[in-house]
Amino acid sequence: xxxxxTNLLKPWSPRLTLVRWTRYNPYYLEPETSRDAYNKPETxxxxxxxxxxxxxxxxxxxxxxxxxxxxxxxxxxxxxFVNMMMQEGKKILAREIMTETLESIKRKQVEKxxxxxxxxxxxxxxxxxxxxxxxxxxxxxxxxLASIQKGGKFYQVPIPLxxxxxxxxxxxxxITECRDHKHRRTHMCEKLSQELLAAFSSEGNVIxxxxxxxxxxxxxxxxxxxxxx
Amino acid sequence: MTLHRLSxxxxxxxMTLHRLSxxxxxxxxxxxxxxxxxRGQQLEAVAVEPELPKxxxxxxxxxxxxxxxxxxxxxxxxxxxxxxxxxxxPHGLPSRFQLQMKxxxxxxxxxxxxxxxxxxxxxxxxxxxxxxxxxxxxxxxxGKTISLCHAxxxxxxxxxxxxxxxxxxxxxxNCKELLPSTFSPSRFDQPIEASHWLRNFKITNxxxxxxxxxxxxxxxxxxxxxxxxxxxxxxxEQGVARVRTSSDVVGxxxxxxxxxxxxxxxxxxxxxxxxxxxDGVNALWGRTxxxxxxxxVVAPEELTLIHNLRKMMKxxxxxxxxxxxxxxxxxxxxxxxxxxxxxLLGEDGFDDMDPFVPVPVSNYSEKESESCYLYYMDxxxxxxxxxxxxxxxxxxxxxxxxxxxVLERLCASL
Numbered sequence: 001x002x003x004x005x006t007n008l009l010k011p012w013s014p015r016l017t018l019v020r021w022t023r024y025n026p027y028y029l030e031p032e033t034s035r036d037a038y039n040k041p042e043t044x045x046x047x048x049x050x051x052x053x054x055x056x057x058x059x060x061x062x063x064x065x066x067x068x069x070x071x072x073x074x075x076x077x078x079x080x081f082v083n084m085m086m087q088e089g090k091k092i093l094a095r096e097i098m099t100e101t102l103e104s105i106k107r108k109q110v111e112k113x114x115x116x117x118x119x120x121x122x123x124x125x126x127x128x129x130x131x132x133x134x135x136x137x138x139x140x141x142x143x144x145l146a147s148i149q150k151g152g153k154f155y156q157v158p159i160p161l162x163x164x165x166x167x168x169x170x171x172x173x174x175i176t177e178c179r180d181h182k183h184r185r186t187h188m189c190e191k192l193s194q195e196l197l198a199a200f201s202s203e204g205n206v207i208x209x210x211x212x213x214x215x216x217x218x219x220x221x222x223x224x225x226x227x228x229x
Numbered sequence: 230m231t232l233h234r235l236s237x238x239x240x241x242x243x244m245t246l247h248r249l250s251x252x253x254x255x256x257x258x259x260x261x262x263x264x265x266x267x268r269g270q271q272l273e274a275v276a277v278e279p280e281l282p283k284x285x286x287x288x289x290x291x292x293x294x295x296x297x298x299x300x301x302x303x304x305x306x307x308x309x310x311x312x313x314x315x316x317x318x319p320h321g322l323p324s325r326f327q328l329q330m331k332x333x334x335x336x337x338x339x340x341x342x343x344x345x346x347x348x349x350x351x352x353x354x355x356x357x358x359x360x361x362x363x364x365x366x367x368x369x370x371x372g373k374t375i376s377l378c379h380a381x382x383x384x385x386x387x388x389x390x391x392x393x394x395x396x397x398x399x400x401x402x403n404c405k406e407l408l409p410s411t412f413s414p415s416r417f418d419q420p421i422e423a424s425h426w427l428r429n430f431k432i433t434n435x436x437x438x439x440x441x442x443x444x445x446x447x448x449x450x451x452x453x454x455x456x457x458x459x460x461x462x463x464x465x466e467q468g469v470a471r472v473r474t475s476s477d478v479v480g481x482x483x484x485x486x487x488x489x490x491x492x493x494x495x496x497x498x499x500x501x502x503x504x505x506x507x508d509g510v511n512a513l514w515g516r517t518x519x520x521x522x523x524x525x526v527v528a529p530e531e532l533t534l535i536h537n538l539r540k541m542m543k544x545x546x547x548x549x550x551x552x553x554x555x556x557x558x559x560x561x562x563x564x565x566x567x568x569x570x571x572x573l574l575g576e577d578g579f580d581d582m583d584p585f586v587p588v589p590v591s592n593y594s595e596k597e598s599e600s601c602y603l604y605y606m607d608x609x610x611x612x613x614x615x616x617x618x619x620x621x622x623x624x625x626x627x628x629x630x631x632x633x634x635v636l637e638r639l640c641a642s643l
Contacts, residue, residue, distance in 0.1 A: 071615075071624060072618070072624070073613060073615055073621070073643060099642040100642075103641040103642045106612060106641070106642070107328070110332050110608070110609055111331065111332050111334070114332070114333060114334040114608075114609075126612055127612040127613070128612060128642070129613060130612075
């Protein structure tokens with residue numbers, strides 16, 4: 001039955017397809033990669049989860065992406081950031097830069113921790129993952145601008161941003177800032193670690209860019225009614 | 230009354246440790262590594278170590294004198310004092326270890342079986358006989374350099390003269406200046422490397438050098454010479470100051486030390502003992518990546534430093550020991566998975582070094598990897614919440630295969 005359905009819904013593609021242009025039939029379901037979902041005992045599952053599990057026994061499932069693992073160290077935000085940093089498909093290089101960045105952040109913080117007095121020790125955050133998450137959180141803009149045409153002219157109208165868009169903007173600004181506005185001879189991991197630590201304490205150029213966007217939105221609030229959605 | 234309480238507590242401690250050793254024994258009966266250390270003795274060491282006193286934890290020991298390290302301390306970290314660090318290791322420790330020293334604000338080295346074995350050999354050796362050559366060998370990242378440094382620390386605390394070449398591979402590649410030798414026309418000098426090494430050598434051995442005297446006259450140039458009877462400290466100073474002749478100074482220094490090790494000197498009944506420590510010994514007999522002006526390859530024996538060092542590695546002198554370690558990491562033109570002495574030294578190297586005492590260095594055992602994990606936890610190095618769980622620990626040990634270097638690199642970003 002499943003095979004018959006997939007045959008009907010398959011988009012036409014020539015025999016010799018290049019992998020890059022194929023698309024999964026919408027009939028295929030997303031894979032579940034975290035181990036906790038499978039370790040849950042029967043009794044704790046809600047009726048919806050039981051339905052989903054039964055659906056997965058009859059439907060085909062997409063192959064898992066190689067960037068994602070079932071290990072406890074897997075981090076979704078980290079994977080997104082690595083993908084955004086990647087150029088020309090060099091995932092290994094992008095991932096290495098990311099691990100070196102985390103290492104250098106941790107080294108700086110742990111060094112500070114060991115040299116600080118007992119009172120200051122509680123204040124210092126040594127977890128590079130926490131710093132990374134908090135820094136990106138601090139860089140996310142609350143409101144954005146859209147270019148809307150009205151009466152022949154284009155106006156910058158303040159609009160609410162979706163969560164995905166906010167996360168994307170924060171990561172994009174971080175990467176472009178480190179690539180373009182820093183000294184050419186420093187390594188990317190050094191530049192990133194400096195910028196992330198600054199963003200963690202709400203300083204630095206990325207935070208400044210976020211504030212400038214907020215100011216522009218505030219300045220253009222007169223045009224807010226041009227938004228129709 | 231107190232005796233009764235103490236005996237009760239001891240009995241409880243012994244029972245918990247017995248349970249721990251049983252669990253370890255079950256894990257140990259799985260696949261064994263070919264060059265593994267004596268596991269029975271390690272398990273006894275676990276049972277012997279008391280759980281009660283708060284100052285001694287499972288992974289640290291207060292014994293900072295390498296001469297007193299015994300099998301009781303295996304798997305535990307001992308701290309090097311900053312004074313010893315500055316004098317003994319101005320240039321010896323691996324770069325990642327130096328980063329760790331800077332981050333943790335302390336220098337801790339694990340006491341492991343290969344280093345203890347070497348130290349016990351050094352304690353029992355007869356120094357009126359020719360020098361014994363010891364060689365650490367093992368896969369990449371197992372801890373050969375750190376074991377060498379541990380043994381060297383022991384030699385320094387016993388008052389020996391320490392001749393430490395941190396990495397012989399640095400002398401056969403990436404040389405900025407290659408001058409034709411002033412002493413012999415067919416050889417080449419490396420002034421920068423030689424003067425840099427002499428500076429560090431002086432920092433390590435200042436007190437002993439000012440007591441030793443030269444036995445012959447050395448003429449460096451038309452106007453400069455060192456007379457007979459001058460101190461070796463002056464000789465080293467000459468080499469540091471006059472960079473052009475520093476390679477020849479190194480050669481002269483090695484010759485003097487070879488002649489005088491073991492000979493009685495002023496103010497002492499027996500002579501000083503000489504510890505020659507060379508890391509990456511396979512560089513002496515391998516190939517170089519240096520080229521002459523006519524683009525032909527330079528052989529290692531055409532370099533003055535290497536030529537003199539090879540003479541030092543022969544066992545025709547008494548009153549000391551030669552501690553060496555192989556290294557594939559910095560080596561030239563050797564495949565990655567090669568680690569045995571025969572393969573890395575080549576035929577000439579093996580014939581020159583034969584006979585030597587091979588000391589195998591392997592990955593961490595269960596106790597050592599447990600100790601390493603606890604040390605990183607203590608130093609606040611493992612930050613990821615998953616790495617602090619049992620599962621995370623098992624994952625780390627599995628991914629690294631208990632290899633010290635790989636484990637360190639994995640834990641660095643977590």
